[in-house]
Amino acid sequence: METSGLDRRSKQVRAKKKIERLKGFYIHLAVFIIVNIMVISGSVVGHMNNGDSFVEAFFNFGTFSTFIFWGIGVLFHGTKVFSYNPFFSKAWEERQIQKYMDSDRENMKKFM
Structure with a gap:
């Protein structure tokens, strides 16, 4: 089966x-x-000079504060790019959709 150009x-x-x-x-x-690497090296050398x-x-x-806080940002960027969400996964979405569809179906039966 051939897919359309669009x-x-x-x-x-x-x-x-x-x-x-x-x-x-x-x-x-x-x-x-x-x-x-540059920030940590500079920090270590600076502290050693003191x-x-x-x-x-x-x-x-x-020494590691930039690494830690920026690392949190990189971690969130990576989770977004690789579509990893441990809290709201595809399975969770599907369960919620099914739950609301079932609820809707039950509500419709009340009016029939």
């Missing part, structure tokens, strides 16, 4: 958008990694 075009547009979102996420992830030992400088909360 259907094929629609699929191409959706695929292109998905690839653009994926590319955006990978760029975000690469910038996150590069910038955080007299801290390597261990003290490395395990300082300020």
Whole structure:
């Protein structure tokens, strides 16, 4: 069975958008990694120049604060791009739809 040209075009547009979102996420992830390597290195070196030992400088909360908070943003970006939602999954949606359809059917029987 051959798909229509319009259907094929629609699929191409959706695929292109998905690839653009994926590319955006990978760029975000690469910038996150590069910038955080520089920030962590700079922070450790700065703390060591102020007299801290390597261990003290490395395990300082300020060293990883950018990594932690920006990492949360990268995590949410990734969950959106990869369509992962542990709270409102497709199965949950289908159960809710079925529940409301059943409720609607019961309400319609009252009027028949």
